[in-house]
Amino acid sequence: MVTEQTVILDAAGVKRALTRIAHEILERNKGLADVVLIGIRSGGVFLADGIAKQIGIIEGDTVPLGAVDITLYRDDISGQLPHQAVGKTEIPFSLEGKKVVLVDDVLYTGRTIRAAMDALMDYGRPRCIQLAVLIDRGHRELPIRADYVGRNVPTSLKENVQVIFDSSNQPTEVVLEK
Amino acid sequence: MAEFKHKHIIALRDLSKADIELLISTAESMREVNSRDIKKVPTLRGKTIINLFYESSTRTRTSFEIAGKRLSADTVNIAPSNSSATKGETLADTALNLLAMKPDIIVMRHAVSGSHYFLAEKVSCSIINAGDGAHEHPSQGLLDMLTMKDRFGRLDGLKVAIVGDITHSRVARSNIQGLTKMGSSVFLAGPPTMVPPGVERLGNVTVCATMNEAIQDADVVMMLRIQQERQGKTLMPNAREYSRYFGLNPENIKLAKPNAMVMHPGPINRGVEMSSYVVDGDQSWILKQVENGVAVRMAMLYHVCGGELE
Amino acid sequence: MNMLIKGGRVIDPSQKIDDTLDVLVENGLIKQVGKGLQAPADAKVVDAAGKYVVPGLIDMHVHLRDPGLEYKEDIISGTRAAVSGGFTSVCCMPNTKPTIDNKAVASYIINKSQSDGFCNVFPVGSITYGLSGDRMAEMGELKESGCVAVSDDGRPVTNSELMMRSLQYAAGIGIMVISHAEELELVGEGVMNEGFTSTELGLKGIPRVAEDIATVRDIMLAEYTGTPIHIAHVSTKGSVRIIREAKARGVKVTCETAPHYFTLTDDAVRGYNTNAKMNPPLREADDLSAIKQGLQDGTIDCIATDHAPHHIDEKDVEFNVAMNGIIGLETSLPLSLNLVREGVLTLNQLIEKMSCNPSNILGLNRGSLQAGAPADITLFDLEREWTVEADKLASKSKNSPWLGQKMKGVAMATIVSGTLKFER
Numbered sequence: 001m002v003t004e005q006t007v008i009l010d011a012a013g014v015k016r017a018l019t020r021i022a023h024e025i026l027e028r029n030k031g032l033a034d035v036v037l038i039g040i041r042s043g044g045v046f047l048a049d050g051i052a053k054q055i056g057i058i059e060g061d062t063v064p065l066g067a068v069d070i071t072l073y074r075d076d077i078s079g080q081l082p083h084q085a086v087g088k089t090e091i092p093f094s095l096e097g098k099k100v101v102l103v104d105d106v107l108y109t110g111r112t113i114r115a116a117m118d119a120l121m122d123y124g125r126p127r128c129i130q131l132a133v134l135i136d137r138g139h140r141e142l143p144i145r146a147d148y149v150g151r152n153v154p155t156s157l158k159e160n161v162q163v164i165f166d167s168s169n170q171p172t173e174v175v176l177e178k
Numbered sequence: 179m180a181e182f183k184h185k186h187i188i189a190l191r192d193l194s195k196a197d198i199e200l201l202i203s204t205a206e207s208m209r210e211v212n213s214r215d216i217k218k219v220p221t222l223r224g225k226t227i228i229n230l231f232y233e234s235s236t237r238t239r240t241s242f243e244i245a246g247k248r249l250s251a252d253t254v255n256i257a258p259s260n261s262s263a264t265k266g267e268t269l270a271d272t273a274l275n276l277l278a279m280k281p282d283i284i285v286m287r288h289a290v291s292g293s294h295y296f297l298a299e300k301v302s303c304s305i306i307n308a309g310d311g312a313h314e315h316p317s318q319g320l321l322d323m324l325t326m327k328d329r330f331g332r333l334d335g336l337k338v339a340i341v342g343d344i345t346h347s348r349v350a351r352s353n354i355q356g357l358t359k360m361g362s363s364v365f366l367a368g369p370p371t372m373v374p375p376g377v378e379r380l381g382n383v384t385v386c387a388t389m390n391e392a393i394q395d396a397d398v399v400m401m402l403r404i405q406q407e408r409q410g411k412t413l414m415p416n417a418r419e420y421s422r423y424f425g426l427n428p429e430n431i432k433l434a435k436p437n438a439m440v441m442h443p444g445p446i447n448r449g450v451e452m453s454s455y456v457v458d459g460d461q462s463w464i465l466k467q468v469e470n471g472v473a474v475r476m477a478m479l480y481h482v483c484g485g486e487l488e
Numbered sequence: 489m490n491m492l493i494k495g496g497r498v499i500d501p502s503q504k505i506d507d508t509l510d511v512l513v514e515n516g517l518i519k520q521v522g523k524g525l526q527a528p529a530d531a532k533v534v535d536a537a538g539k540y541v542v543p544g545l546i547d548m549h550v551h552l553r554d555p556g557l558e559y560k561e562d563i564i565s566g567t568r569a570a571v572s573g574g575f576t577s578v579c580c581m582p583n584t585k586p587t588i589d590n591k592a593v594a595s596y597i598i599n600k601s602q603s604d605g606f607c608n609v610f611p612v613g614s615i616t617y618g619l620s621g622d623r624m625a626e627m628g629e630l631k632e633s634g635c636v637a638v639s640d641d642g643r644p645v646t647n648s649e650l651m652m653r654s655l656q657y658a659a660g661i662g663i664m665v666i667s668h669a670e671e672l673e674l675v676g677e678g679v680m681n682e683g684f685t686s687t688e689l690g691l692k693g694i695p696r697v698a699e700d701i702a703t704v705r706d707i708m709l710a711e712y713t714g715t716p717i718h719i720a721h722v723s724t725k726g727s728v729r730i731i732r733e734a735k736a737r738g739v740k741v742t743c744e745t746a747p748h749y750f751t752l753t754d755d756a757v758r759g760y761n762t763n764a765k766m767n768p769p770l771r772e773a774d775d776l777s778a779i780k781q782g783l784q785d786g787t788i789d790c791i792a793t794d795h796a797p798h799h800i801d802e803k804d805v806e807f808n809v810a811m812n813g814i815i816g817l818e819t820s821l822p823l824s825l826n827l828v829r830e831g832v833l834t835l836n837q838l839i840e841k842m843s844c845n846p847s848n849i850l851g852l853n854r855g856s857l858q859a860g861a862p863a864d865i866t867l868f869d870l871e872r873e874w875t876v877e878a879d880k881l882a883s884k885s886k887n888s889p890w891l892g893q894k895m896k897g898v899a900m901a902t903i904v905s906g907t908l909k910f911e912r
Contacts, residue, residue: 069207072219072249072480082181083484085200086207086477122216191688269806290806291690292760311808313690351690375693376684 008153008161009174014134017150018047021132022054024148025101032059034127035099038066040116041087043105046169047134051103066091068102073115095124101148105163107133110144135174137161185485186305187478188294189314190355198356202324204477205470211248212473222251222483225282229255230272231308232288237444237468238308238317242285245475251282269293270300277301283482286310291348304482312346318443319352321474323360325467326398329439334361339392339434341424342402342451343372343413349443350402351380358382367392368402368424371413389424396434400441401426401451417450427453431461439463490514491906492527496536496867500543501840502856511541513863516906521857532908536867539900542839543855544576544864547817548846549641549666549720549744549792552578552609555596556585561797561884563597566817567605569795569883571910573817574899576864577608577854578795579846581641582619589614589625591633598634606909607902608864610636610852612666615654621645624654631663636850639666641720642767644702646672652709659715664850666718667706669727670768674698679808681754681769689757691807694769700726707731711739718849719743721794723768725778732787742849744790747816747823748889750779750832756889762803762810763889766796780832789845791838793820797885815883819876821868822895828870829896863906868899 009017029035032055039048045067052065069087077083102116117129132148137155153161153176160177180200190198211219227246231239239255246253258272267275269288276284283304286294291311298305309315327333338357344350344366354364358381366373367389378385386392393399404420414420426440440452440461448454456462491513498509498521510525511518527533552566561569570578580597582588588597594611601609613630615638617623627638638658644667645651651667658665675698680686682693703719707730710717722728722745734741748766753773756764764770782788796813803810824842827833833841843866847855854864873896878886902910 072211072221074221077221078224078483081484082183083481085180086204086480088207089210118220122219123214268801270804288806290808293806295760296806311690312692345687348690351688374687375682376687379684380688 004178006176007173008135008176009151011170011172014150014171014174015050017134018050019054021148021150022051022058025051025130025132026055026058028130028147029099032061032063034097035101036064036066036093036095037101037103038068038091038120040102040104040112041067041069043163043165044103046165046171047105047163048103049169050171051132064093066093068116068119070112070115070119073119075111075115089119091123095120095126098126100126100129101132102129103132105134106161107131107136107144107146108139110140110142113144114142134163134171135161182481183485185482186294186298187316187482188298188305188307190316190319190352190359191314195359198320198323198359201320201474201477201481202327204480205320205324205473208476208480209470209473211476218248218250220250221480222246222249225251225483226280227251227253227283227285227479228276228279228281229253229308230276230284230286231255231257232286233309235287235309237471238287241468241471242308242317242475245472245479248472249476249479251479269297273297273300277303283479304485306478306482309348311348312351313348314352314355315348316352317471317475317478318349319356320478321467321470322353322400322441322443323356324470324474325441325463326439328466328470329463330397333357336362336397337365337395338362338398338400339365339367339396340400340402341367341389341392341426343404344368344377344402345372345374346405347402353400354380354383365392365396369414369420390430390433393430393434396438398439398441399426399431399434403443403445404447404451406447417447421450425451425453426456428455428459431456441467444468489906490528490531491534491863491903491908492525492531493534493536493541493865493867496539496541498541498857499835499839500857501836501844502543503858505857506836511857511865513865513903513906516863518857518859518861518863520859534867534901534908539867539869540835542866542868543843543857544902544904545574545821545842545866546577546846546852546855547575547793547795547820548579548790548850549746550578550580550795550817551583551797551813552580552597553797554584554600555593560799563600563605563609565882565884566795566797567601567607567609569815569817569881571606571902571904572882572899573819574821574866574868574902575607575817576866576902576904577610577852578817579610579612579636579850581612581639582614583642587614587618588612588635589617589630591629594630594633594635607904610634610850612637612639612641614638615640615645615665616650619643621647621650624650624657627658627663628661631661635663636852637664637666637718639668639720641666641668644668644670644672648705648709651706652713655709655715655717656713659713664716664718666720667702668720669699669702669706671698671702674701678769679765680757681771683754683772685754685757689760691757696724696726696771696775699724699768700730703727703730707734707739707741710741714740716740716742721746721749721768721792722779722782722788723749723771723775725775728778728782728787732782732785735787742789742845743787744792745779745783745788746792746794747820748814750776750783750827751823752889760807761889762805762807763814763887763891765807765810765812766794766814767812780827783827783841784832789841789849791820791824791841792846793817795883797883798887799885803887813887815881815885815888817883818881819888819890819895821899822897825870825897863903865903866899867901868897870897872896872898874898
């Protein structure tokens with residue numbers, strides 16, 4: 001079957017979206033105090049890195065950056081054969097009292113975010129968790145909403161949204177597959 | 179992406195290099211769970227693990243139990259009072275009775291080599307080998323390899339010396355099977371009464387005439403436990419003489435590479451296979467092995483749960 | 489009943505016959521072998537065209553498990569397995585319960601086999617009472633009650649003096665001693681051949697030398713006393729060499745091997761297959777070729793099965809716990825015919841080793857189609873293929889390493905004392 005691909009965002013578009021999200025994060029949190037970014041493996045980690053770079057450019061300061069792997073927290077694990085490789089969770093700082101901005105590439109059912117929040121709670125008690133996504137494609141199955149959205153893309157269930165990264169993990173484009 | 183398709187882990191001989199890499203990599207991720215305040219993830223919630231230990235082993239059993247609990251599985255320990263299957267209930271009957279309780283995984287230690295293959299034919303759940311006779315002890319092999327990888331960042335190209343009673347050692351066999359698949363070269367030394375025939379055919383394995391030859395320029399020196407009950411019988415004179423020719427001490431360890439690591443599967447006979455100066459010395463990674471045990475066993479439990487029927 | 493077996497390829501090494509001939513049987517005895525024989529009016533005519541007609545096969549080493557262990561096999565099921573494998577006579581080993589160490593047990597076996605069995609059964613009495621290894625059994629009475637040999641099969645007689653005296657005593661009586669050659673200290677708790685496979689599987693090995701030195705001892709004792717001895721189930725290259733050398737210097741030694749020792753190696757144990765566990769254990773490739781060499785050059789006189797039935801509960805267990813031994817009566821002929829196909833033996837030599845030689849060694853007065861001999865005759869098809877299936881085996885026990893495997897060659901009819909006991 002031939003899949004039809006439409007480019008929703010090109011590299012420049014992704015960069016503009018991440019820059020805007022960086023601004024919004026700073027604005028909402030009134031600066032960088034206690035803000036940390038945590039990307040969800042694997043796409044979210046690369047995007048969190050991009051947002052952190054923009055924040056650095058804007059503020060001239062670095063934001064603590066972490067990564068969470070949600071494999072061990074998935075709700076569909078027992079039905080999944082074989083089990084996925086487990087990636088590393090790397091949060092080299094305490095979450096106690098932090099304003100965590102969770103970063104993912106595509107927000108869809110919300111189950112990944114649920115798993116990620118459960119994982120974060122096991123690392124400590126953040127002051128709050130905010131959610132930043134590059135694409136919100138709808139079809140939520142859990143009461144979850146993003147605080148920062150790069151682009152809302154209405155999709156059908158048959159479609160698939162993919163953020164493509166190059167070999168150095170830089171986002172090159174976002175495509176809609178039919 | 180690497181996939182682990184085995185429903186059972188009975189021997190490292192049965193696993194591919196990719197399988198071993200995946201287990202080690204998952205164990206590295208699991209280790210992160212073990213370093214947190216909340217050392218628990220919900221992954222195996224609702225799964226039941228039976229630790230069926232026909233031979234006593236506080237260390238391995240506890241390690242598997244903790245591993246299961248950290249993955250949120252329910253773990254039950256069973257130590258049948260008779261370790262001999264010739265009296266009382268047969269292993270097959272015990273297994274079928276346990277199966278009626280619907281376990282997802284049976285972790286078994288048994289004195290008879292190959293009994294896990296027998297068990298796997300009888301039951302529908304996953305089987306993990308926690309040691310069978312003189313055959314294999316895959317979790318120990320994996321945790322040893324993880325520990326070596328921690329030290330050197332790789333397994334490929336390492337020179338690993340294994341010294342002691344190779345014939346009766348399931349630890350040695352699992353390490354040989356695993357390490358040779360991962361590109362290490364293994365050098366064995368022990369009294370000729372304790373080196374089994376054809377062992378060099380298991381892979382990149384060299385049998386050395388002396389301990390010094392084996393540990394010369396080694397990256398890893400792994401000492402095996404010498405069973406006290408073998409002393410004074412037909413395999414060796416006594417612990418004193420054994421220690422003289424096959425004991426690791428602050429002098430002969432200098433033959434290994436300066437940054438060599440020293441390992442031992444435990445429990446240690448201090449002063450027999452290893453001098454306390456070495457056990458407690460800078461090059462000793464023995465406690466790190468124990469620590470890595472939990473993470474490796476978490477990885478094994480996690481992956482067999484996702485394994486398909488073989 | 490009279491019988492005419494027509495048009496088969498008759499091979500009788502005892503008369504150097506190898507031709508398409510008829511065999512006439514009268515009153516349980518061979519009447520005549522010749523061309524174009526006419527059937528008497530009352531004779532049953534058996535068409536043997538395309539089949540081989542040979543002196544009834546003799547398995548000089550089986551375990552019928554009767555009396556005492558009938559849950560594994562009994563005289564009826566064991567002899568039924570024998571005739572379906574083409575055997576007209578079997579010699580059953582004394583490790584029954586009670587042991588064949590007295591007239592009562594020997595007579596029981598002979599009587600039951602004559603009344604209910606399918607083939608001739610010749611008991612082998614024990615060398616020592618209860619196989620205890622410490623007291624000589626009444627060999628004279630055993631011989632008088634029908635035993636054709638003595639053996640403590642399953643165990644060696646560890647006491648060398650007792651073994652030497654037993655050889656002398658048995659020779660005086662005129663009964664053959666069959667040696668189970670095994671040095672128990674070297675066997676220890678071993679469960680398979682010691683070698684690369686045992687190393688990889690982590691199973692305790694049995695070194696070949698455990699068989700070799702026991703073979704040497706018994707041959708030296710026989711040589712010293714000038715008595716005959718038969719070595720059972722030879723499995724090692726060392727034993728073959730030792731027996732070859734002993735024969736060359738005139739020792740009265742004969743021996744047998746079993747089909748599994750020239751068919752399988754210890755690789756068959758992989759997967760912890762308990763149906764590949766036996767004693768002596770399956771050896772390695774160079775032993776296997778030495779066994780074939782020994783068969784070819786005449787060092788090994790006989791092929792016997794060491795048919796050792798065990799209940800599934802004794803085999804469907806962990807490897808160390810499983811009992812030693814496999815059944816063999818129904819697979820011996822096709823596996824042995826492989827030797828002919830491989831050019832190791834001629835068909836003539838094979839029949840010698842499966843019929844003439846065992847008869848001669850034990851004085852059974854069989855193994856021949858000569859006029860006047862008991863009409864024990866086996867008809868087989870050399871080419872017919874079949875699959876070993878547990879539920880089609882006549883033996884009560886199914887402990888064969890060849891289950892599910894294809895065989896080539898099969899017994900088509902088995903005639904015991906002129907009576908058709910089995911027909912396929």
